[in-house]
Amino acid sequence: MASISDPQSQQDSFRLSMLLNDTRYRGLTFQFIALILIIFVMAYLGMNLVSNLATAGLTFSYDFLGDPAGYDINQALISYTSQSTHLRAAFVGVINTLLVALFGCITATIIGVTAGVLRLSKNWLVAKLMAVYVEAFRNVPVLIWILIIGTIVTISGANPRAFLTRGGSVEPESEMLFGAFAFTNRGFYSPAVNFGPGWIIVLLALIAGIVGAFLWRRHMRKTLYASGKLLPGWPTWIILIAPVVIAQLVLGSLSLSMPDVESNNFNIQGGTVIGKPFIALWLALSVYTGAFIAENVRAGIMAVSKGQTEAAAALGLRPRRVMNLVILPQALRVIIPPLISQYLNLTKNSSLAIAVGYADITATLGGITLNQTGKALECVLLLMLFYLVISLAISAIMNVYNASVALKER
Amino acid sequence: MSDTHAESVAYVRETFVGEQPPPAQETGALIWLRKNLFSNWFYSILTLLALYVIYVLLSGFLPWLLGGVWEASSIRECREIAGEGAAGGCFAVLSERWNQLLFGFSYPSEAYWRPTLALVLLAVAAAPVLFPKVPRALLIVTLIYPFAAYYLIWGGTILIAVMALLGVIVGYIVYSRLVDRGFALGFFAGVAAAIIVWQIGGFITAAAPNVLALTEIQSRDMGGFMLNLILGVVCVSLSLPIGIVLALGRQSSLPIIKWICVVFIEFIRGVPLITLLFVANVVLAYFLPPGTNFDLILRVIIMITMFASAYIAEVIRGGLAALPRGQYEGAESLGLDYAQSMRLIILPQALKISIPGIVNVAVGLFKDTTLVSIISMFDLVGMIRGPILASQDWNGVYWELYGFAAFLFFIVCYGISQYSQWLERQLATDHR
Numbered sequence: 126m127a128s129i130s131d132p133q134s135q136q137d138s139f140r141l142s143m144l145l146n147d148t149r150y151r152g153l154t155f156q157f158i159a160l161i162l163i164i165f166v167m168a169y170l171g172m173n174l175v176s177n178l179a180t181a182g183l184t185f186s187y188d189f190l191g192d193p194a195g196y197d198i199n200q201a202l203i204s205y206t207s208q209s210t211h212l213r214a215a216f217v218g219v220i221n222t223l224l225v226a227l228f229g230c231i232t233a234t235i236i237g238v239t240a241g242v243l244r245l246s247k248n249w250l251v252a253k254l255m256a257v258y259v260e261a262f263r264n265v266p267v268l269i270w271i272l273i274i275g276t277i278v279t280i281s282g283a284n285p286r287a288f289l290t291r292g293g294s295v296e297p298e299s300e301m302l303f304g305a306f307a308f309t310n311r312g313f314y315s316p317a318v319n320f321g322p323g324w325i326i327v328l329l330a331l332i333a334g335i336v337g338a339f340l341w342r343r344h345m346r347k348t349l350y351a352s353g354k355l356l357p358g359w360p361t362w363i364i365l366i367a368p369v370v371i372a373q374l375v376l377g378s379l380s381l382s383m384p385d386v387e388s389n390n391f392n393i394q395g396g397t398v399i400g401k402p403f404i405a406l407w408l409a410l411s412v413y414t415g416a417f418i419a420e421n422v423r424a425g426i427m428a429v430s431k432g433q434t435e436a437a438a439a440l441g442l443r444p445r446r447v448m449n450l451v452i453l454p455q456a457l458r459v460i461i462p463p464l465i466s467q468y469l470n471l472t473k474n475s476s477l478a479i480a481v482g483y484a485d486i487t488a489t490l491g492g493i494t495l496n497q498t499g500k501a502l503e504c505v506l507l508l509m510l511f512y513l514v515i516s517l518a519i520s521a522i523m524n525v526y527n528a529s530v531a532l533k534e535r
Numbered sequence: 536m537s538d539t540h541a542e543s544v545a546y547v548r549e550t551f552v553g554e555q556p557p558p559a560q561e562t563g564a565l566i567w568l569r570k571n572l573f574s575n576w577f578y579s580i581l582t583l584l585a586l587y588v589i590y591v592l593l594s595g596f597l598p599w600l601l602g603g604v605w606e607a608s609s610i611r612e613c614r615e616i617a618g619e620g621a622a623g624g625c626f627a628v629l630s631e632r633w634n635q636l637l638f639g640f641s642y643p644s645e646a647y648w649r650p651t652l653a654l655v656l657l658a659v660a661a662a663p664v665l666f667p668k669v670p671r672a673l674l675i676v677t678l679i680y681p682f683a684a685y686y687l688i689w690g691g692t693i694l695i696a697v698m699a700l701l702g703v704i705v706g707y708i709v710y711s712r713l714v715d716r717g718f719a720l721g722f723f724a725g726v727a728a729a730i731i732v733w734q735i736g737g738f739i740t741a742a743a744p745n746v747l748a749l750t751e752i753q754s755r756d757m758g759g760f761m762l763n764l765i766l767g768v769v770c771v772s773l774s775l776p777i778g779i780v781l782a783l784g785r786q787s788s789l790p791i792i793k794w795i796c797v798v799f800i801e802f803i804r805g806v807p808l809i810t811l812l813f814v815a816n817v818v819l820a821y822f823l824p825p826g827t828n829f830d831l832i833l834r835v836i837i838m839i840t841m842f843a844s845a846y847i848a849e850v851i852r853g854g855l856a857a858l859p860r861g862q863y864e865g866a867e868s869l870g871l872d873y874a875q876s877m878r879l880i881i882l883p884q885a886l887k888i889s890i891p892g893i894v895n896v897a898v899g900l901f902k903d904t905t906l907v908s909i910i911s912m913f914d915l916v917g918m919i920r921g922p923i924l925a926s927q928d929w930n931g932v933y934w935e936l937y938g939f940a941a942f943l944f945f946i947v948c949y950g951i952s953q954y955s956q957w958l959e960r961q962l963a964t965d966h967r
Contacts, residue, residue, distance in 0.1 A: 156791040170822045177821045248578045249571035250585045264948035265941040266902035268916055276933045473807035479909060491813055501817035509806045516805035
């Protein structure tokens with residue numbers, strides 16, 4: 126297509142054919158056509174939607190969120206009964222999703238970093254073992270792993286009665302770990318934390334400690350850059366821990382209530398029970414995502430060339446300083462972006478909770494609520510919106526981070 | 536050696552000394568062990584720990600695998616054969632439900648040869664695309680394959696497949712005649728020609744529905760691992776061209792087109808696949824004209840294709856961004872217009888860079904096809920969770936079934952990822 130783009134050779138008057146043949150106008154033409162097409166498609170789908178809803182006698186409204194849900198949820202961190210509204214059920218689901226995603230990200234990072242470093246180890250056997258772990262988990266669908274680990278968790282664990290002492294009269298079949306933890310077929314029993322009066326102050330002390338530790342670090346860096354004097358690092362830990370410990374010792378707001386194996390003859394009383402669905406999903410997501418993180422960590426460490434280590438050593442830095450000041454900053458720049466997208470993947474994969482019966486947002490809002498109310502369109506839209514908000518938030522964080530660590534070029 | 540030193544140097548060796556074997560203290564199994572496993576106390580502890588882990592894993596796994604029962608009709612019979620407290624697994628479920636695991640429970644058994652043949656042909660058709668050394672003539676098979684596979688798996692008269700192929704060929708001929716006078720003209724004329732041929736073909740097929748007809752099989756009858764393979768192959772192949780268009784759109788300088796592509800890609804990438812499958816299952820029907828009745832597998836293919844194309848678009852965008860700026864400028868300075876420069880200069884290079892990433896997306900997508908079991912389709916995982924584990928005979932045979940599913944997926948995905956690494960090494964030889 127011979128395009129005429131030289132303005133001098135033509136008279137300036139506008140002709141219709143220029144819309145297609147002149148590169149100055151052609152872009153506008155194509156965009157206009159694309160816009161019309163999009164509007165047309167949207168209108169077509171919208172009209173179909175309206176007529177389909179009318180035929181089925183449905184209306185598009187979110188009123189159902191105020192109705193009582195009428196179903197029970199096995200794990201709810203906020204108070205919830207079957208008489209609560211669908212909206213509250215959805216909130217329970219949101220909290221459960223965020224909970225498993227948060228815990229999953231933490232453990233997946235620990236597993237992944239360990240496996241990634243060990244895979245680079247000079248120990249042949251360990252390196253090969255980690256390679257087997259990574260390949261086994263990366264090449265099998267996450268749903269199958271969730272089902273396998275879900276089955277393992279479901280069939281394991283003793284009956285809670287095995288731990289009971291019946292008022293001290295019976296020798297229990299199994300001892301609780303440290304007298305506080307027990308894995309039973311009803312879930313994992315652990316001590317519960319009671320928030321007594323003044324717990325807000327303890328929380329504030331914790332926050333103050335964290336802020337103080339940051340400030341000390343900054344002070345250390347400023348002194349280092351200003352005078353070349355390296356202040357000791359240990360006060361960081363004291364500033365971090367001391368306020369919260371002192372506040373707790375003075376006020377005594379937080380207390381633990383241990384699972385009680387004596388008072389009841391049928392079940393363990395008190396404490397916190399972490400449900401099996403949560404444990405299954407959490408473990409499965411952690412080991413699955415851990416395999417991917419291990420690969421990212423490995424790639425990041427390998428991306429720092431050996432010359433960097435050698436050059437740092439030649440400057441006279443001690444091995445730990447080499448790691449902290451030279452290798453890690455460069456490796457982290459490579460590791461963190463894919464790491465964050467793995468966190469995102471983990472959060473999205475947590476929507477498979479339904480396979481092990483964990484009540485996340487997909488299982489409550491997209492599962493039972495959808496089936497009970499028949500409001501498919503509304504529920505799925507809301508569900509997508511929730512995940513979209515999380516993803517966009519995480520990518521926003523990632524963009525900020527990327528901008529802060531990007532190589533500063535000229 | 537040069538002559539100048541011939542007198543002053545007493546002796547100059549003129550041939551290489553052959554390679555000497557390493558000193559005796561540096562070779563042998565024991566040295567290898569010490570270097571690789573026991574070089575210091577920390578590594579020694581790690582090694583012992585690893586040995587223990589391997590022992591625990593194998594001592595559980597090997598008796599289970601080797602002592603397994605392969606011939607029985609139910610789990611009770613299995614346990615009787617194995618005896619009290621035996622460690623062997625009950626693999627009889629695999630032999631008894633073999634066909635169900637592979638083809639689903641309602642695909643007619645006399646037609647099992649058809650998907651099997653389609654799978655074999657897939658290997659032939661994929662070979663020239665995957666391996667540059669395979670003769671180019673096989674590309675004909677690749678071209679015909681989609682139509683042949685449709686004919687084999689879904690059945691019906693062969694005329695449907697022939698007419699569809701004819702439409703593509705006519706469309707391509709028209710396109711190649713007109714592409715010199717502008718890409719857009721050639722493209723739209725080609726599409727129009729293909730649609731005309733398909734319309735005519737529709738009448739012909741309707742008039743002669745029994746020419747070389749295979750028994751027609753509904754998509755809802757497909758299941759098992761075959762369903763995973765169909766979904767994986769169809770969706771990846773369909774999402775490639777869409778992904779390319781989306782990537783180009785996102786790189787485009789036209790704001791509206793760029794904006795549309797960005798919103799689409801970010802939306803799809805921001806939501807989990809399972810919500811898109813919910814859309815396919817319960818929502819998509821609301822957006823289709825009243826009275827249309829797509830079957831579920833088609834709706835699922837649409838949604839998974841959209842999902843995959845967004846991810847592939849991102850991979851290709853990476854490839855486009857990795858190309859040096861000079862390639863774009865070089866194409867422009869040659870006087871090529873946008874379509875020509877993309878088609879002839881940019882895309883061939885960008886796609887080559889993106890191949891490993893595309894393969895990764897394909898592996899991920901193939902694994903994700905198991906998610907259809909959640910919207911109660913009977914793929915491999917759906918078959919296991921539904922009809923097989925729920926049946927009286929095999930209730931409780933978890934490890935054998937899940938292990939088998941994991942094994943099948945592992946073989947395919949590990950194979951593809953090894954291929955991808957091989958390809959990366961092949962591509963790394965040239966200069967970039």
